[in-house]
Amino acid sequence: MPKIIVDNLMLRITTVIALLFITTSMLAQNVQQKLPEKTRILFLLDGSASMLAKWGQETRMDVAKSLLSNLVDSLKVNPKLELALRAYGHLYSKGAQNCKDTKLEVGFAQKNHAQIIKELQLISPKGTTPIAYSLEQAANDFPAGSSRNIVIIITDGIESCDGDPCAVSLALQKKGVFLRPFVIGLGIDKDYTKEFRCLGDFFDAKDLNTFQVALQKAIKTSLEKTTATVELLDVKNKPTETNVNVSFVNSVTKISAFDFVHYLDTQGKPDTVILEAVIPYDVVANTIPPVVKRNFRLQPGVHNTIQLSTPQGSINISQRNASTYTQGVRALISKGNRLIHTQDINTSQKYLTGDYDIEVLTLPSRKFKVSVQQSQQEQITLPAPGLLNIYNNAAGFGSLYEINDDGSQQWIKDLDNKESKSTIAIQPGNYKIVFRVEKAPGSKYTTVKNFTIKEGLSTTVRLFD
Template sequence: MKSILKRTGIIVFLLLAFSIAQGQHKVQQIIPEKTRVLFVLDGSGSMEALWGKDESRMDVAKRILVRLVDSLRVNPNLELALRVYGHRYSRQANNCQDSKLEVPFAPKNHNTIINKIKEIRPKGVTPITFSLQQAANDFPTAQGYRNVLILITDGIESCGADPCAASIELQRKGVFLKPFVIGLGIQGGKALDCVGKYIDSQSSTSFNKVLNESIETTFAKTSVSVELLDGNNQPTETNINVTFLNNATGTPAYEFVHYRDKLGRPDSVMVDPVLSYDIVVNTLPPVVRKNVNIENGKHNVINIPAPQGSLVVRSEARGNSFLVLVHEKGKSELLNQQRSAESYRYLAGDYEIETLTLPRRLFTVSIETGKTKTITLPPTGLVNINTISGGYGSLFEILENGQTKWVCNLAENASQHSYNLLPGSYKIAFRVKQAGGSKYTAIKNFEIKSGQTLNISMF
């Protein structure tokens, strides 16, 4: 019986170990195979304007959009919906809530969408912001879909609201990915660039092209590999956390620890082609590449210089542990805090180092690619100070030029004080609490050597 239990335990252990190993290699950041596309169509009165010789903007939009929706029947991983604004009330009514989900998401609803598109008659104003906010309720909550919004408009917001802020907020909440905004000959259409990826179409031909390209982008298989270059522009840097940020919201879209195989090749990462990205290489300090140009539907290789070297600050004596503050040269912001004897990698460059020893020491160092910069401090000595009773006083370092530099204050309510000090010359200035004047201040100079224990009595 014991042998059976033992064998069973071994099997369970092996299965658990296998599942853990599998989990470690599992790709966590997966692009859903299914996509929802919400068309948000401008039905405002200005869509009646001629666009070309004998067609209005609405006629062109209807013709091309109907053809596109009809062609998407063959994609089983796609669901469509249609929202229209500015089509139910006249311009004089100035109804800034004139927006309606005319056809909700559903499988095989192409005919319903086509018929509804054909019915639309331009009438009113352009409540883009309200329509975006309402679109948050248009996408079903079921998981496993990418939500894409395509806005087709011939005008900018006419209701005094902020479509850019609304779009970014909804993207941050994960309601939809970065929208496509297709402008139909808009004057000042770049004002909508912050709503999403703005594409200007100046004719019916270009509208057909950009609308089809927008749809193709949503399905393009796009991958990226990042080459991290050393100081010789060779792709040898690796094992660094890399983050792809959605550059509209600033939030992480993909994150991974950079890897190179035995042949020195970086692995590939599948990215969603709908988004635009900033890439952050999380070195110290980080390297940021803004608005990275990623070509949809192909493999992209992105070269980012990230040359690094190492810094070690240590004591000659074991057990003398202390903290080290690291700043980029000329910058006040703290870059990193590391412990003594700990090796940290930094971008090649100049840094200012401060050791939290007594007294503190400041260094300016240059980190070189592929090299380790080591700063070594001498062993400390121990000074024990007896002040008889509590009082007020400070410890100063006496510099080579005779000037003094404050090191620390003595504890007010203690009569025994112990400090590990770097070798050097020092001075104590102290007055007991009960003393009746500053003339009772005691001054004592002393020198401490590495490894020395020194006992000092102030009175």
């Protein structure tokens, strides 16, 4: 083959390898939660009679109309955003106490900003405050299809129709109808703030300035791209731990919003992940035991660094001839009197650094205390079991005991009272069997047999010679 062809071929191969490397590196460094490109924001405006109360030099409704109109006008430049307007308490008088007083004034559409501003000016406060019912109806306002659905509630009072806005909001969040709502309270009584915080992210707007800030914060959180890295810290608080499954769990609905396996590149840098900033998260490093940072709020529009202390070592539990146990062997791993994991025999498993109690479920079980150190493996090795062959001439009742080094005994198990011969896999040690034939006329006919089990060997015990 001519040299020039070989050179061209090698150049192409090198180029392909380089492109694959770059592509792989890009994939490794950009992990993205599946976020729809389109965002839909529904403004849910309180039009109840209390919105006529003075707020500075104007009424609460006038302030809300003015700021909301300016906001809607400023959002015309975003082609991936659709808006809608629903109001409540504005169609019937307060005396009517109409708890279905809510209406979608302007539905979602492109370039409907002028229509929303026009309808805002026509809303006149009149009636009551059916927040729960309005939220239920709002679920039907969002068109089918993939989009990030946001609700911004602007109100000056609590539910007045015996509904449960918090329960409705939670149910709709769990169904994925919309993300965590934003609730902007205008001059809300401090005693009522708790009722709003369970409904959504609550902003207490005490005056015009804080109302404007709250609106801007809600829009910023809804629209700006937000990224994060998760640093898994070792015992020296260095971000060297990796290959751990990490979950971002919606701390309101308890449904996992995003899962990935943590990765460090060749320079020791973790992935950058793109996340939904509207949701509060429980960030879970699925170590054993898990490490959780609860109700974590991402700062929208910026890069967030989330640190979790996850120093790990490992425990290896091994035993020759473990298959002699017909049902296999497992170990119970506990920390602070709490069972945290079940580990199979002849396996190695990572754990957070610290002290653990281990009970290996051989017959009889064996208990150990282990201190896991950073990046170290603690080894537990059990001797191979022996085989106990029990011969019996007649059915009866009996138990197997282990004799400890100090002469004390410990019950292990009851024997099968119907089998004439049974074989049991059992750990090396000193034992005894206490047995009485079922048809024997008294306890004086009990027989006691002492014996020793040796590693990997068979021992025969005849209950009646």
